[in-house]
């Protein structure tokens with residue numbers, strides 16, 4: 730690899746807001762981006778998970794701000810952007826990663842639970858994206874930006890393994906939100922992409938993956954025959970945020986061992 734190629738993956742001088750960055754895929758992404766030179770703001774509802782995050786990232790040498798808040802609350806979102814602005818930082822990478830699900834048969838899914846999943850996985854990603862784009866839109870000084878939406882393979886396929894309809898619908902919506910915003914904001918030099926992870930062992934999936942038979946079913950549906958790791962997904966997100974992906978917008982990149990290819 731030429732030095733020049735490697736440098737295009739660098740994120741020096743950039744500031745990334747990572748939602749749900751206290752654990753799992755979000756934490757792996759925040760850490761990788763900090764190692765590649767970005768300053769980081771993490772917004773997460775899990776105050777315990779945020780404790781010690783700034784210290785854990787301190788050897789990257791970059792600024793890391795951990796903010797407790799709920800992505801469905803617009804005041805909490807504004808506070809995360811303000812925390813960066815107060816330090817003179819402009820957020821130019823947004824990773825919409827916070828997510829949730831409700832695994833139950835559709836006939837038993839009450840409307841409030843449906844709405845909560847859609848609010849976290851889809852509506853919050855829209856509101857965060859809107860606030861991100863508004864803050865980059867400065868007269869006479871276009872600041873290029875990158876948004877990466879963490880969707881799921883379940884946003885583009887059905888799932889015979891277990892029912893989770895609000896998750897599927899919201900992640901599918903997130904995939905097409907990605908395309909629509911990519912088209913609308915290309916003129917603002919904001920690229921918008923999604924990643925579609927397969928199963929990775931995180932807090933979201935611990936209970937699910939404790940079932941050996943389900944784990945075997947998942948591996949059988951995965952041509953590469955293994956689960957993902959949070960770092961595999963972080964690599965795809967960091968790539969899409971970087972100049973190495975400067976011609977890529979509106980895409981949904983599977984990180985799925987081939988699940989959606991067969």
Ligand SMILES: NC(=O)c1ccc[n+]([C@@H]2O[C@H](COP(=O)([O-])OP(=O)(O)OC[C@H]3O[C@@H](n4cnc5c(N)ncnc54)[C@H](O)[C@@H]3O)[C@@H](O)[C@H]2O)c1
Nearest residue numbers: 749753754773774775799800827828881928929931932933
């Ligand atoms: N782990 C997988 O197998 C898998 C597969 C496909 C997609 N994903 C997606 O990856 C993303 C990250 O999930 P993960 O697997 O790392 O799970 P995780 O539970 O480890 O992390 C999710 C984080 O989001 C935070 N969060 C949830 N709701 C929030 C809210 N309303 N406001 C603020 N923070 C909130 C949680 O506190 C947690 O820290 C999710 O969008 C998930 O749907 C995960």
